[in-house]
Amino acid sequence: MKYFDNYPPVAEPKPAHVLTKEPNIHPTCKIKDSTVGDYAALAESTVMVESSFGDYSYTAGNVHIMYAEIGKYCSIAINVRINPSNHPQWRVTQHHMTYRRIDYGLDTVDDTEFFDWRRADKCTIGHDVWIGHAATIMPGVNIGTGAIIGSGAVVTKDVGPYEIAVGVPAKVIKKRFDDETIAKLLDSEWWNWDRETLEANFKDLFDVPTFLNKFSSEKSI
Incomplete structure (x- = not known):
């Protein structure tokens, strides 16, 4: 039995890859009639059709997105x-x-009404949503900002902001924070910061109390 420290061997460390404002799209991706935001990254074999993909969001590979709106800062795992x-x-x-x-030589035109029906049943994903490995978001489902979808989940119903949903079919098991904190985070709309604001306040995103103390409104929630 042979122990491998690293295979194949790398003669020199690869330089760090830094994302830029220009979307980072792997050559194996297939994109049709879609928009991709600044600093976004689409890994290998991502397919996107008639969808929008927000700033800083990324896919980890082999992700298929059809007729959907994806917010900013979303983390989408492999095989979603x-x-x-x-x-x-x-x-x-x-x-x-x-x-x-047309594919089957049964007509000279495809069924446009059927595809219009699919387009009308789009998915909407909020900002800062984490979708786990091999999860499936079914047609027409809305997922709120800050939500988490567990690995392998099949989401057939809407998931609210900052809720965690797991299972088949997916069910909400808890919220990430209490309702007051959730309301304040939503009110902050930090995901709409421009790049300069993000860089200036980046470390404040590490701790919820620090962030809320600095950026939440003074009004009662």
Whole structure:
């Protein structure tokens, strides 16, 4: 038995990779009719169709996003599916030959009404959402800012801000903070800071009491 310290061996350490304002998109990604924000990063084999992807958000690889709005600072783990393909259950056959008709030589046009139905059932993901490994966000679901979706979860219902949802189907098990803290964090809208403000106040994001003391409004929650 042989012990490997590092394989394959690296002759010299790779230089640190620093994200820039220009989105970092891996060459294997496939993007169609979508927008990608500043400092965003899309790892290997990410597919995005008719979606928006916010500033600083990233995918860890093999993520499929269809007809969705993704907020800023979202962390999306490997193998996540957001708004996966839906099928016409009301027809005699739900096979996609009924709407991808051209592929099968059954018509000269595809079923535009079916795709319009899918577009209308989009997913909306708030800011600073963490979606765990291999989770699936079903069509039409809204996930609030600051929420956490557990690995392998299948989310069929909306998840509120700063709620943690796990399981199949996913259920909310708790909130990250108490309601007063959540309200103050939402009120701060820190995710809308420009780059200069972010750099100036970056360390304040490490501790909730410090942050709220500095940035929450004085009004009663």
